Amino acid sequence: MTDATLAQKSSSPNPNAATSAAGLVSKLRTSPMIPLLIAGAAAIAILVALLMWARTPDYRVLYSNLSDADGGRIIGELDTRGIPYRFSDGGGALLVPGDQVHALRLQLAEQGLPQGGNVGFELMDTQAFGVSQFTERLNYQRGLEGELARSMEALGPVSQARIHLAMAKPSVFVRDSKPAKASVVLTLQPGRVLGDGQINAIVHMVSSSVPELSSEAVTVVDQDGRLLSRSGSGLGDLDGTQLSYIQEVERSYQQRIEHILSPILGPENVRAQVAAQIDFSSREATAERYNPNQGSNESAIRSRQTSESYTGGDAQGRGIPGALTNTPPGNPESPIDEGTETDEQGKVDQSRKSPSSRLDRDDVVNYEVDRSVEHVQYRRGNIERLSVAVVVNYRDGTDDRGQAVREPLSDDELAQIERLVRQAMGFSEARGDAIEVVNSSFIQRDDSVEPLPWWQTRQAIDLAMTLGRYLLVILAALFLWFMMVRPLVKRHSQARPMMPAAAGPRAVTAAQADDGFEEEAPPPRRRRRGASAYEHNLKAARDMAQEDPRMVALVVKGWIKEHD
Numbered sequence: 001m002t003d004a005t006l007a008q009k010s011s012s013p014n015p016n017a018a019t020s021a022a023g024l025v026s027k028l029r030t031s032p033m034i035p036l037l038i039a040g041a042a043a044i045a046i047l048v049a050l051l052m053w054a055r056t057p058d059y060r061v062l063y064s065n066l067s068d069a070d071g072g073r074i075i076g077e078l079d080t081r082g083i084p085y086r087f088s089d090g091g092g093a094l095l096v097p098g099d100q101v102h103a104l105r106l107q108l109a110e111q112g113l114p115q116g117g118n119v120g121f122e123l124m125d126t127q128a129f130g131v132s133q134f135t136e137r138l139n140y141q142r143g144l145e146g147e148l149a150r151s152m153e154a155l156g157p158v159s160q161a162r163i164h165l166a167m168a169k170p171s172v173f174v175r176d177s178k179p180a181k182a183s184v185v186l187t188l189q190p191g192r193v194l195g196d197g198q199i200n201a202i203v204h205m206v207s208s209s210v211p212e213l214s215s216e217a218v219t220v221v222d223q224d225g226r227l228l229s230r231s232g233s234g235l236g237d238l239d240g241t242q243l244s245y246i247q248e249v250e251r252s253y254q255q256r257i258e259h260i261l262s263p264i265l266g267p268e269n270v271r272a273q274v275a276a277q278i279d280f281s282s283r284e285a286t287a288e289r290y291n292p293n294q295g296s297n298e299s300a301i302r303s304r305q306t307s308e309s310y311t312g313g314d315a316q317g318r319g320i321p322g323a324l325t326n327t328p329p330g331n332p333e334s335p336i337d338e339g340t341e342t343d344e345q346g347k348v349d350q351s352r353k354s355p356s357s358r359l360d361r362d363d364v365v366n367y368e369v370d371r372s373v374e375h376v377q378y379r380r381g382n383i384e385r386l387s388v389a390v391v392v393n394y395r396d397g398t399d400d401r402g403q404a405v406r407e408p409l410s411d412d413e414l415a416q417i418e419r420l421v422r423q424a425m426g427f428s429e430a431r432g433d434a435i436e437v438v439n440s441s442f443i444q445r446d447d448s449v450e451p452l453p454w455w456q457t458r459q460a461i462d463l464a465m466t467l468g469r470y471l472l473v474i475l476a477a478l479f480l481w482f483m484m485v486r487p488l489v490k491r492h493s494q495a496r497p498m499m500p501a502a503a504g505p506r507a508v509t510a511a512q513a514d515d516g517f518e519e520e521a522p523p524p525r526r527r528r529r530g531a532s533a534y535e536h537n538l539k540a541a542r543d544m545a546q547e548d549p550r551m552v553a554l555v556v557k558g559w560i561k562e563h564d
Contacts, residue, residue: 036488043480050473057097059086062104063114064093064159070114077108121147141165148209152184152202157192161185168212180213182206187223199228200241242280245381250274256424257390261417269393269442274425277385287374302366309360386433388425392417393442409439 062085063074074094078085083104086095096104108114121143127136145163152161161184168180184206188194194202199220207215220229257272392414394406409417418437427433454460545552 036485039484039488043477043485046480047473047477050476053469057084057099059095060098060101061088061093062096062101066094066114074108074113077111077113078104137167141167144209148206151205152186155198155202157188157194157198158186159189160187163206165210167210179217180210181217182210182213182219184218184220185223186220186228194222194228197241197244203229242278242381246276246278249276249278249383253386253388253425257388257421260420260424261390261392264417265392265395269395271391272421273389275387276383277387279382279384280380282380283377285374285376287372287376304366305362305364307362307364309358311358311360383431385431386425386427388421388433388435390417390421390435390437392437392439394439406441414439 063070066074071094075085078096083096083100087093088095124139124143127139131139145165148163149161152158152163163185164183166181169176169178171177184202186194186202202220203215203218206218207213218229219227222228253274253276254272257274258267258270261270261272392409394408397405397407399405414437418435421427421435421437425433425435427435541552
């Protein structure tokens with residue numbers, strides 16, 4: 001057998017396959033029930049698909065920005081529970097049915113999912129025996145970074161946190177020692193921001209957790225590269241806490257003024273604004289002063305030393321001063337009685353006379369020198385000056401014709417309001433406070449918001465969307481019934497009555513199979529009462545030949561093939 005013959009056989013179609021295909025087509029054409037079944041099955045499948053689409057739940061985000069490890073664990077848990085899930089465009093978020101989001105988050109959190117990419121101090125539990133000091137210090141640093149990151153991720157606005165620590169390097173030389181530093185990168189939730197107070201809390205938490213780390217050495221950055229820490233806020237040493245304190249002070253004075261004037265003027269007829277200048281500088285002063293003694297009553301004796309020396313024969317008066325000691329002494333004895341010696345001439349010998357008395361007294365008194373030491377620490381947040389502006393609305397009144405008008409307040413009433421404001425704010429001239437009260441007409445505006453009609457509410461829109469889905473399914477079912485299923489059923493029911501008795505089903509089937517199409521049968525004719533079967537069949541054949549000559553030709557063609 002040559003190659004050409006083999007090629008010709010391989011290129012020629014299989015006659016058995018062609019015969020089976022032709023037989024299947026002929027069966028489909030001759031049996032009107034098969035297209036009817038196919039159309040019914042297709043209609044049912046379409047309805048089931050639309051019904052499943054209508055009952056598809058609303059998917060919402062369960063978690064976003066998951067790591068590969070956490071995503072695999074969560075998907076495995078969802079498969080175990082039999083909960084459907086989807087991925088958003090790009091695979092950045094995991095979607096689950098909206099009515100199960102909160103329950104799944106709580107259940108997965110109970111199992112510790114998602115775990116996140118941060119490792120904490122559990123890293124030290126699996127540490128091998130005999131590791132080097134460098135590895136142990138590095139593992140401690142990694143564990144500390146992970147624990148701090150977990151604490152930050154517990155905050156509401158923070159989705160993910162990452163921390164880089166540069167631990168302190170102590171040295172025996174002060175110049176060579178390096179302090180600790182830290183950098184924090186925060187990924188915030190979509191649409192969430194961190195306040196100044198929260199940023200300061202993060203900075204202080206990191207500085208308090210790392211040894212030898214000051215708050216000035218902590219840098220906080222968000223996912224967009226914006227510097228959030230205080231050093232990059234452009235306010236110098238003024239942090240968010242101080243700004244919040246200023247706002248709180250101003251709000252407190254504003255509420256005082258409005259609360260005291262609202263019962264008199266009405267809550268909508270007075271507006272007050274307060275500007276406070278507050279000193280946040282921290283100062284300490286120490287003074288030491290020396291003052292001279294102002295008098296004996298105010299002087300204080302530190303020490304006193306008295307020294308007395310008496311020389312002579314007569315005894316000095318001693319004792320406690322009093323009546324006895326102040327009594328004058330008695331008459332002294334005569335020198336003769338005392339046995340005074342005289343010379344030959346009867347004169348008193350001066351050389352033998354008793355020595356004279358002498359009293360030496362030294363009194364040294366040391367007084368305390370006045371010394372005043374004063375240590376003053378000024379309180380931070382001291383109010384330096386207050387500026388208050390108050391605007392009062394006109395009062396409601398009537399004119400001569402009885403129509404409502406707006407009238408200004410009198411000078412006495414404005415002066416009374418100003419006095420009340422002074423008392424409410426604690427006005428101080430020494431501090432340089434300023435106050436201004438203005439009486440002006442307010443612009444009338446209608447702040448009332450009309451409620452939305454019921455058909456514009458969220459509940460009505462959701463209900464309409466749900467009903468619209470089911471209505472679309474019903475319309476699709478009606479379309480399939482009237483445009484596909486019902487014509488096939490009607491054609492199948494009219495196929496048999498339209499055939500003439502003489503033709504027979506076999507001839508019609510053969511003719512239809514040979515011609516390649518199926519013709520629609522004409523509607524059955526009424527039988528006239530009293531006519532014979534022959535006349536009736538003949539008339540029916542004539543009518544058929546007139547109405548549908550092609551059908552008659554097919555019947556005749558079938559007869560000829562049977563006789564051949």
